[in-house]
Amino acid sequence: MKTSGSLPLWFQLAEAVVSESRGDEYDYYSWQSDNFHNGRFYTKQPQCVDIPADLRLCHNVGYKKMRLPNLLDHETMPEVKQQAGSWVPLLAKRCHADTQVFLCSLFAPVCLDRPIYPCRSLCEAVRDSCAPVMETYGFPWPEMLSCDKFPIDNDLCIPMHLKTMKPYRSIKVCPPCDNELKTDNIMEHYCASDFVLKMKIKEVKKEKGDRKLIAAQKKKKVLKQGVLRKKDLKKLTLYIKNGANCPCSQLENLGSNFLIMGRKVDQQLLLMSIHKWDKKSKELKFAIKYMKSHQCPSYHTVFQ
Template identity: 85%
Template sequence: MARRRSQAEAAEAATFALTLLFLTSSTAIAAAAEEYDYYSWQSDNFHNGRFYTKQPQCVDIPADLRLCHNVGYKKMRLPNLLDHESMPEVKQQAGSWVPLLAKRCHADTQVFLCSLFAPVCLDRPIYPCRSLCEAVRDSCAPVMETYGFPWPEMLQCDKFPIDNDLCIPMQFSSGHVTQTPVSKVCPPCDNELKADSIMEHFCASDFALKMKIKEVKKEKGDRKLVAAQKKKKILKMGGLRKKDLKKLVLYIKNGADCPCAQLDSLGTNFLIMGRKVEQQLLVMSIHKWEKKSKELKYAVKYMKSHQCPTYHTVFQ
C-alpha cells in the first residue's frame, strides 16, 4: 500500500538535483562528485520509516533520464528522496515532468525537481529549501492548472526545511524567476514544432486530432474552441467518445486573454492534443498543420508505432 502511494505521489512530486547550489562553484561540484564516485554508504537500509531492500548507492545518471541528465553532476543517490529504489522506476516517474521544463515557468524548476529524483551523492540526503519550493510553486502551479493539474500534495512546501546551510537554496534571485517573455503566451500555444516536443505531448495527452476550428470564443476566463463540422482525423482516441466528436468543443483553461498566435487565423488544419478533465476537453498543445514541416511529418508517422511510456501523467 505504502509502495503504491509512494509511486503515485512521486509521479506528482518534483524537485532538483543540482548541488550546484549547495556547493560553492562548478569546480567544487566536480570535486565532490569525484570524491563520492566510489563512496561506500555507511548507513543502514532503514530511512524515513521505510525499509529498503537495497543499501543506498551511487549510480550514474543515465542519458535517458532526460529530466536530470544535464543537471551538473554525473552520479546520483539511489534510492532517491522519493523512495524510488530502481532506475526504471526513477525514469518512469521523472518522465512525466520533462514537459514542465520546456514551459520555463521558473529558472530553478530543474534544480527543484532533480533534488528529489536524482539527488547528488553525499553522505546524507540534502533536501530543497522551503523557499525554493515556494518560488517554483508560485511560478509553475498556474501553468500546471492550465492543464487541469493541481500542485501535488507530495510537494506541499511546508514539508521541506526552512532555509539553512543544510538545504538547497534558489540559484536565481527573485529578479530572475522566469525565463519566459513578459507577455506570457498561453502554455498550449507555446511549443516548438519539433518532433520530440510533439511526441512528448502526444504521450502525455488523452487524445490527438487533425482538425479545423470554426470559431474561438471567451467563456468564464477560458478560451473556447468550436470545431468545424468537417471530417476530423483521429490520431489518438483516448478518452474521446463519438458524441464528443459530433459537437467538438475544446478549452484553453485560463486562456481568455493570453496570446495564441496559432489562433490568429483559422483557415487551416490544426494538430490539437489534449486531455479530458471531468466533462471538459482541455487543449494541451496546438500547432498549425504545416504540410511542409519535416518535423511534423516525422512525428505523425512515428505516432502509428510508438509505444508511449506508462508513467502516471502529472503534467501535460
C-alpha cells in the same frame, strides 16, 4: 569528491556543509531517513550511481552522480526514469529558472554523505510559478511535492540560485500554444494526451476566464481517439483553462487545419497542445508517421 568552479553554486554549498570525512564516491552510504523522508528506513543502503544519459530530466543538471534510492522513495533506476520522464515537458515551459534544480534534487539527489533536501523557499518559488501552468493542463501541484515537507532555509538545504539564476522569460503565451513544432515535443504531448486530432476550428470565445474553441463541423481526422466518443466528435468543444487573455498566435487565423492534442478532465476537454498543420514541415510529417507505430511509455501524464 572534488568540486569544480563549473558546478552549480547550490551543489558546492551543499557539499561544503556535509561531514568533512567521506569514503570513495562509489561506496555505499549508511544513513537513516529523517522526518522529511516519510520516516522510511531502507534495508538496502543508498548507492552512488551515474546519472544515465536517458534520464532526460536530470542528465545535464550539473553533476554526474546521484543517490539511489532517491528522496521520493524510488528504489530502482527504471522507476526513477519512468516517474521523472513525465516532468520533462515542464522544463520546456520555462515557468521558473530553478525548476530542474528543484525536481532533480528529489528525483536524482546529489551524491553526498547525507541527503540534502530542497529548501522550502525553493519549493515555494517553483510551485508559485509552475502550478498555474500545470493547472492549465488540469494537473494540481502534487501532494508529494508539498512544500511544507521541506526544511526551512538553512545551510543544510538547497536554496534558489539567487545571483546565479539565469533570467527566464516570463510566461505570456498560453501554455498549450507555446510548443515548438519539433518531433520530440509532438510525441511527448501525443503520449501525454487522451486524444489527438487533425481538425479545423470554427470559432473562439471567452468563457469564465477560459478560452473556448469550437470545432468546425467538417470531417476530423482522428490520430488518437482515446476517451473521445462519437458524440464528442460531433460537437467538439475544447478549453484553454485560465486562457481567456493570454496570447495564442495559432488562433489568430482559423483558416487552416490544426494538430490538436487534449485531455478529458472532469467532463471537460482541455487543450494540451495546438499546432498549425504545416504540410511543408518535415518534423510534423515524421511525427505523424511515427504515431502509427510508437509505443508510449507507461506514464501517461505530462506532469505527475
